[in-house]
Structures are given as C-alpha cells and as structure tokens.
Amino acid sequence: MPSRGKDDLEVVVVGAGAAGIGAAMRLAAARVTFAVFEARDRVGGRAHTIADAPFPLDLGCGWLHSADRNPWTRIAAEAGFTIDKTVPAWATQSFDLGFSAEDQAAFALASRRFHERLEAVASNDTDFAAGELLEPQCRFNPLLNAISSYVNGVELNLVSVQDSNRYADTGVNWRVAEGYGAAIAAQAAGLPIRLNCPVTIIDHRGTGLAIETALGTATADAVILTVPTPVIAAQGIGFRPELTDKAAVASVLPLGLADKLVMAVDTPEMLPMDGHLIGNPNVTATGSYHLRPFGRPLIEGFFGGRLAHELEAAGPGAFFDFAVAELVELFGSGIRARLRPLVETGWARDPFARGSYSYALPGHADARAALAAPVDGRIFFAGEACSRRDFTTAHGAYLTGIEAADEVIGLRPRRI
Numbered sequence: 001m002p003s004r005g006k007d008d009l010e011v012v013v014v015g016a017g018a019a020g021i022g023a024a025m026r027l028a029a030a031r032v033t034f035a036v037f038e039a040r041d042r043v044g045g046r047a048h049t050i051a052d053a054p055f056p057l058d059l060g061c062g063w064l065h066s067a068d069r070n071p072w073t074r075i076a077a078e079a080g081f082t083i084d085k086t087v088p089a090w091a092t093q094s095f096d097l098g099f100s101a102e103d104q105a106a107f108a109l110a111s112r113r114f115h116e117r118l119e120a121v122a123s124n125d126t127d128f129a130a131g132e133l134l135e136p137q138c139r140f141n142p143l144l145n146a147i148s149s150y151v152n153g154v155e156l157n158l159v160s161v162q163d164s165n166r167y168a169d170t171g172v173n174w175r176v177a178e179g180y181g182a183a184i185a186a187q188a189a190g191l192p193i194r195l196n197c198p199v200t201i202i203d204h205r206g207t208g209l210a211i212e213t214a215l216g217t218a219t220a221d222a223v224i225l226t227v228p229t230p231v232i233a234a235q236g237i238g239f240r241p242e243l244t245d246k247a248a249v250a251s252v253l254p255l256g257l258a259d260k261l262v263m264a265v266d267t268p269e270m271l272p273m274d275g276h277l278i279g280n281p282n283v284t285a286t287g288s289y290h291l292r293p294f295g296r297p298l299i300e301g302f303f304g305g306r307l308a309h310e311l312e313a314a315g316p317g318a319f320f321d322f323a324v325a326e327l328v329e330l331f332g333s334g335i336r337a338r339l340r341p342l343v344e345t346g347w348a349r350d351p352f353a354r355g356s357y358s359y360a361l362p363g364h365a366d367a368r369a370a371l372a373a374p375v376d377g378r379i380f381f382a383g384e385a386c387s388r389r390d391f392t393t394a395h396g397a398y399l400t401g402i403e404a405a406d407e408v409i410g411l412r413p414r415r416i
C-alpha cells in the first residue's frame with residue numbers, strides 16, 4: 001500500500017460532535033488513516049460545556065437520557081467524570097407555585113391519556129401530526145404543547161406520531177457534574193481533528209473523493225458526514241454532482257429549537273435543590289425552570305419551539321427579561337433583585353447548528369433511515385437525525401457515528 005500524505009486519507013469525518021467523535025474513536029482503534037474536519041474552533045458541536053462560569057455549564061446536552069444503557073455513561077465514568085443520579089423533577093412543581101396539586105394531578109392524567117392515544121397508533125397506520133390527538137378544548141393542551149416544545153423543539157402540530165413512537169427511552173436520566181459536553185469533548189483528545197476547517201464541497205465525480213474546505217482540499221476514499229440536517233438541506237455543504245435526494249430528506253428532518261438561560265440566584269437556600277417550576281401552566285409560551293441544579297446557586301431556564309425563536313429574535317437579554325417576568329409572577333417582585341443572567345444560548349442563529357435537535361415532519365418518519373443510507377458505498381451519514389430510535393440525543397449521535405465507522409471499516413479491505 002502506498003503511504004498517504006496529510007491530505008490523502010482513507011476516511012474524512014466531517015464534524016466533531018458526538019457522532020463525529022464516536023466515528024473517530026472507532027476509526028482510530030482500527031488504525032484507519034483519517035482526519036476529522038470541524039468548522040468551529042472547538043469540538044463537541046451541540047455538546048458544549050463552558051468552564052469559565054462559576055460552575056461548568058452545559059449549553060447543549062445536559063442529560064444522559066436512557067442513562068442505564070447510554071454508552072456515554074460508561075465512557076464518562078471511566079474517564080473520571082462524576083455521574084449524578086438525582087432523579088429529575090420535571091413532572092413536579094416546587095411549592096405547587098401557580099399550579100395547584102389538584103391541577104397537577106389532573107394534568108398528569110390528561111398527559112397519560114394523550115400518550116396512550118399516541119402509543120395506540122399502530123406502526124403500520126398512516127403517519128400524521130401528534131397534535132391531532134389532542135382532545136379538543138382540553139385545558140391542558142397548552143401545557144402539552146409546551147412540553148413538546150422542550151422535548152421535540154416544536155409544538156405537537158409538527159411532530160410525526162410514527163417518529164415519536166419509535167423513540168426509545170428507558171426513563172432513566174442522569175447528569176455529569178463536570179458537564180456532559182466536557183465528557184464528550186474529552187474523548188476527542190489525541191484524535192486527528194482539524195478545527196476552523198469548514199467543509200464546503202464534497203466532489204464525488206472521480207474515483208477518489210475531493211473534500212474542499214476553507215483550509216484547502218483533501219482526498220479520501222470515504223467520507224462520514226455528521227453535520228446537522230439544516231446544513232445538508234440548505235446545501236451549506238454542496239455535493240458535486242448534487243445529492244438532491246439527501247437535501248430533500250434532510251429538509252423533512254429539520255431541527256427544532258430549545259434554548260437555555262442560566263441565572264445566578266442570591267439566597268438560594270430559599271429554593272429546593274434540584275427543584276422545578278413551569279412558568280405558567282396555562283400557556284404554551286412558557287419556560288421550564290430547573291432550580292438549583294446540583295445544589296448550585298443557579299436557575300436554569302429552558303425554552304422551546306416558537307417561544308425560543310421569538311426570544312432569540314428579540315436579541316440579547318430577551319430570555320432573561322422573559323424568565324424574570326415569569327418568576328416574578330410566581331414568587332413576587334422580591335425575586336427580581338436576586339437574579340443575575342450568566343449565559344443564554346442562541347442555537348438557531350448558530351450557523352453550524354441552525355437549531356437544537358431534529359424532528360420528523362408528519363408523514364416523514366422514514367426519512368431518518370433514508371438520511372442514514374450511504375451513497376455509492378463511500379459517502380456515509382451519521383448524527384442524531386440518522387438514529388432510528390435515539391434521535392435528538394447525544395448517545396443516539398454517538399451510536400450512529402460508530403455504526404458508520406463500522407460500515408467504512410467493513411468496506412476497507414476491498415477499497416484499499
């Protein structure tokens with residue numbers, strides 16, 4: 001085998017998020033000649049812990065969903081990260097503030113019935129929007145939509161019932177005290193990753209692939225593309241010749257939006273550790289507030305769907321103003337002076353994410369498999385949107401990266 005130069009590779013992985021890092025870990029273990037081209041000046045993608053705040057803060061993924069079978073749980077623990085197994089308080093309202101115990105019980109029942117109707121849709125039934133399963137006039141529909149905006153990044157009228165039913169969740173949710181993003185990024189150490197290297201074109205006309213980037217052109221036998229779906233749909237990375245089918249399936253798997261706002265809170269002992277509040281249970285445009293995460297003097301606000309888009313568009317400080325107004329309604333005006341904004345996200349305006357996590361438009365649940373299908377035995381696709389059962393998550397992304405790398409490695413003896 002002739003030796004290869006720095007820009008003549010067996011495999012190029014595009015994107016160093018959870019999927020790209022997973023693929024790279026596998027390729028490195030198999031001693032493949034490869035490089036990861038990452039557009040940003042950091043690894044991790046939508047997994048991003050910032051360490052310069054008073055505490056490590058996860059701006060993207062924070063929860064090890066399906067933690068009892070989530071591969072990142074073991075990887076993080078083996079790397080010395082602290083796994084926190086505190087049960088999330090999402091279904092509770094601390095002090096019953098603004099949401100009486102009776103109403104919470106009535107909502108829990110309405111939510112259970114909604115999910116029973118959803119799960120009753122047979123896998124061979126036609127696909128339609130989950131919003132059609134809402135009971136007309138039910139007073140809890142706004143809150144069911146708010147919860148969908150956190151979970152799916154969109155309200156229920158845009159959620160495919162078939163896709164939703166395929167999601168696999170063990171119901172076990174843990175966290176990483178030092179940050180989920182930090183645990184994922186730590187795995188990138190020592191891997192051949194080129195930062196500030198946005199890929200612009202993948203030319204697949206010749207016998208080898210030419211990968212054009214801001215730092216020059218590399219050649220490879222195979223590429224594993226892990227970028228978010230809007231980048232493919234909007235041809236932020238172009239193909240020569242064009243892959244119109246891939247752009248089409250990516251466009252029916254858009255990214256929903258979820259944004260976070262972390263606030264410091266004075267006299268935190270007045271709030272329960274790892275408590276939770278819904279800002280206003282009567283409307284869809286409301287935040288979910290995690291009180292004192294890990295017992296820290298913080299409140300983490302979570303905003304989804306249309307509300308998150310509106311607050312991003314309103315400019316810096318809008319998330320904080322909105323959160324303060326909701327918390328003043330619940331606690332009284334005294335809370336205003338106790339809150340200070342630390343950081344807010346803007347995932348929709350981030351050009352290398354363009355949103356938070358993928359959802360399948362009604363009628364398009366099968367698009368995930370279509371997106372994941374390789375082209376020509378040498379252009380492979382990975383990333384959370386390609387996962388059939390663990391989409392939207394960092395572990396789903398990782399597993400698709402491993403799968404794509406295994407396919408490439410399986411093809412390798414024939415290709416070289």
Ligand SMILES: Cc1cc2nc3c(=O)[nH]c(=O)nc-3n(C[C@H](O)[C@H](O)[C@H](O)COP(=O)(O)OP(=O)(O)OC[C@H]3O[C@@H](n4cnc5c(N)ncnc54)[C@H](O)[C@@H]3O)c2cc1C
Binds near residue numbers: 347
């Ligand atoms: C606010 C928020 C909360 C979340 N909460 C959770 C949670 O609690 N638990 C959970 O499991 N998941 C959560 N997620 C989702 C999770 O973060 C993602 O599903 C996962 O990180 C996606 O990984 P990925 O590798 O598929 O994509 P990405 O992480 O987006 O990686 C793709 C990479 O490609 C790069 N890229 C883009 N364009 C180019 C280009 N042209 N050239 C080269 N590189 C490019 C990007 O910079 C990025 O690094 C959350 C996400 C957000 C935003």
